Amino acid sequence: MAIQVKNCMEDFVTDLLQQVIKSYPNICTCDQCLSDIAAWALNHLPARYVGTDIGDAYTRLDIYKQEHYAHIIKIIAQAIEVVSQNPHHTIKK
Numbered sequence: 156m157a158i159q160v161k162n163c164m165e166d167f168v169t170d171l172l173q174q175v176i177k178s179y180p181n182i183c184t185c186d187q188c189l190s191d192i193a194a195w196a197l198n199h200l201p202a203r204y205v206g207t208d209i210g211d212a213y214t215r216l217d218i219y220k221q222e223h224y225a226h227i228i229k230i231i232a233q234a235i236e237v238v239s240q241n242p243h244h245t246i247k248k
């Protein structure tokens with residue numbers, strides 16, 4: 156028996172982060188900062204686990220994503236502001 160689950164919120168966040176970040180042209184977008192932003196957002200959003208072998212999982216997730224879209228965007232925007240003000244590396248000037 157193999158248990159196969161994944162947290163679909165990770166997909167939502169990495170996906171939507173690409174869009175939201177375009178509104179912040181002045182922040183650092185190195186791999187470390189992007190990972191920190193995604194991690195901060197995921198820590199402030201509910202996990203959304205699905206079994207990966209469930210056929211209609213993606214349909215149900217689409218509905219979930221639409222219903223929570225505004226909230227996820229808001230959390231990502233907060234994550235960008237928190238991380239860009241406190242990057243985990245020295246700011247190059």
Ligand SMILES: [Zn+2]
Pocket residue numbers: 183184185186187188189242244
């Ligand atoms: Zn950076």
